[in-house]
Amino acid sequence: MYYYLLPLGCQMNLSDAERIRTVLEEAGYTSCQKEEEADLIGLVACSVRQKAIDKVYSKIHKWNQWKEHRPLITFASGCILPEDHRKLLGRFDLIFSIQDLPQLPQMLRQYGVTTALNGTFPALRDEPPPPSETGLDSYWKVPPTYSSSFEAYVPIQNGCDKFCTFCAVPYTRGREVSRPSGEILREIETLLDRGYRTITLLGQNVNSYGLDRHSREITFPELLDRIGALTRGHPLWVYFTSPHPRDMKEDVLEKIAAYPTLAKQIHLPLQSGDDTVLTRMNRNYQLRDYRSVTDSIGRILPGATLFTDIIVGFTGETEEQFLNTCAAMEEFRFNMAYIAQYSPRPGAVSSRWADDVPQEIKKERLHRLTRILEETSGAFTRSLPGTTQRVLVDGFDRKPGFLSGKTEGRIPVRMTDPGNIEPGSFVTVRITDARPLSVAGEILPSSGIAPGTSEQALAIPQGDILL
Template sequence: MNVRDSERMIAELSQKEEYSLTDEVECADLILINTCSVREKPVHKLFSELGALNIKKKDGAKIGVCGCTASHLGEQIIKRAPYVNFVLGARNVSKITEVLHRDRAVEVDVDYDESQFAFSEFRSSPYKAFINISIGCDKQCTFCIVPKTRGEEISIPADLILLEVKKAVDSGAKEIFLLGQNVNNYGRRFTSNKESINFTELLRRVSSIDGLKRIRFTSPHPFHMDDEFIEEFASNDKICKSIHVPLQSGSTKILRAMKRGYTKEWFLDRIDKIRSTVKDVSISTDVIVAFPGESDDDFEQTLEVVRDASFEQMFSFKYSPRPLTEAANFSGVVDEAVAKERLKRVQEMHDEMLDKKSKAHLNRVYSVYFEELRSDGFVAGRSDNNLLVKVKGSENLLGEIVDVLITKVARLSCEGRVV
């Protein structure tokens, strides 16, 4: 979401204010930091980064702080770092060219409706396009600050989404990435009287666009993963066979405390349904260990689900209390040493599983979309099921989807040759 928000701000600034990008901080007239607030560490990093940028920047250059930490801290950022020229929340990126001209501007309204806003174009990759299908989140997961920083969930009208997809495909993108906090809750609320369709129908309409080869999306919510959606995911050839299914915990007791809306059994049932209907699917997940009240038994259940679901990728973290969230006031805080140990155990177990699973890729042929030319003579891309694959080659491969025979495997990537 932040990558896409950055692209939107870059597009607005370059087309309306004639800015262009530079990698040299010392040359910049404007320095933007697009922030995350899901965990505590990036918030601390923001202020040390701001101090360093203030020393490096040229005279008269402006600094703007954008994104979720901007939404959450608002004016406090300028109080703590008075050289910051403006603060722009994650729900207000369309106002970038406005706040630019108002010194000490703070725009952090989480109710602001950007769902009808037509942004100008900028893409960080010529090969794929990130396209928002909804903004905000209506869930109230007790550990999560996102509903407070991105506001309530509003779906972007399907005709605007289809228009953006067509524009991206016409300009050369073969792959699009549909984005939202809960993509499969799409269609629940629009701000205008638009035709209401669900996510499965949106996928069908997007896939009918000529020239589009691949569709990816993130993140679906396990609660909304109905059979109709899984069957479309399985049968629609344009939809890449990789899916993120965020577990968070394997204990139904902890899932309830997190207000996730599903049980351990429902989660495993959805994984079974996906694995049994989608050949060669790759499933990734998120896991939080040491949520307040997590007992040894709760944690063992998380290990059990991670083992049973056999995820191809896992993003795991120790619980980090966030301001404005319910869980920040929960009792039953897990001892730091125990939390560290649990994180180590789940990661080691998953790494071992991956080492075994990755061997199965050897001598298989995957269809790979090449997007990156590396300095070591390799070209890298992703298979349909999201495997990172590299082959020896030149820029001729960039933007091409070709079959690759896998000749070498590692835990997170493979090497092969074009066949």
């Protein structure tokens, strides 16, 4: 029997999908590339944005029409708000919390589907977990079936305790729970053995890692220290997302500075550049606090790139408040900003407030911020032609004859394809051209470091600028 899995939303959902694949394949299913060919279709949903949940309804409507002509079972998991869960319950055959993933084969058997579960790892079992083990502990024991041979997502935490008024995550994933550090380090060791080139540590608020386990677990800076020591000498970059500005301390930045494998790129969500809006968002910092963190980044990690998230049109946002966000964008000179139009989510505090910024104004503000981003990021990318940069090739560009990749700072690079470079290889690129959010260049001869090659065996040229 064949299955098709569609993950929507953030990197955490992509990571969840990798573990769902493992469970389904252990149960005897085989992955297929087309949903039309599947006997079982799963969707890793996202209630955080209205656009994503709209896609869920569109997909399940189509799949349910297919059921009139052939046997088909559908399921959903992921980030689903209680209200969306109630609405979807009668549309999908199965809806389950991601922490109940190990019981999916049993759910399918109860639905009348025969599975071939072979029980090769402890998390897949019919009996309840031990009393000392939470649902997430059992879920994290499921080894992922990675979707890439060189880029991996490693969850270190689930849930969030911040309760920003616009955010649905505490209501979809619950309160913060940290994954045991021993499991995290063992998964990273496995990835190193397999020659992975990038690892991204995932959590809704990685800074608070370990705090929910008190004296039983290490802190986030200590986790970075152990990962830096473990990965020393390997050709890879380790990233993390997302930190909260209120909790971002210099000890984290100092650990990044201490280890070459900890990437010099920081994703620090700002959300708004206006103090009044930040207060209404319950972000628990003001612009001066954010500025203090970015000053520390510039001092401790000179040359590091800075990414952010921005919401435009938050309920009650005035033109003056939006202009403060524009000023903040110009001040912090982000290399990338993920800008979203505000949409109220059921259950979040702000859903009880009037969504009083018209859609056309939200769209116009998004375009204005995008233009500022192109100016600030463009000033940086235009400084790069003539330099050499270390780049990880991640695939083939849409334009024939070119490869795509990213620098350590996650600046996209288009490169001429010499015909002998595999995705997952590190190369040295001479930058020849720049656009506002990306650069282009030529791969220098004999610069490829293929997957599975150790850094000790090769001298890796370093860029003129650390990105």
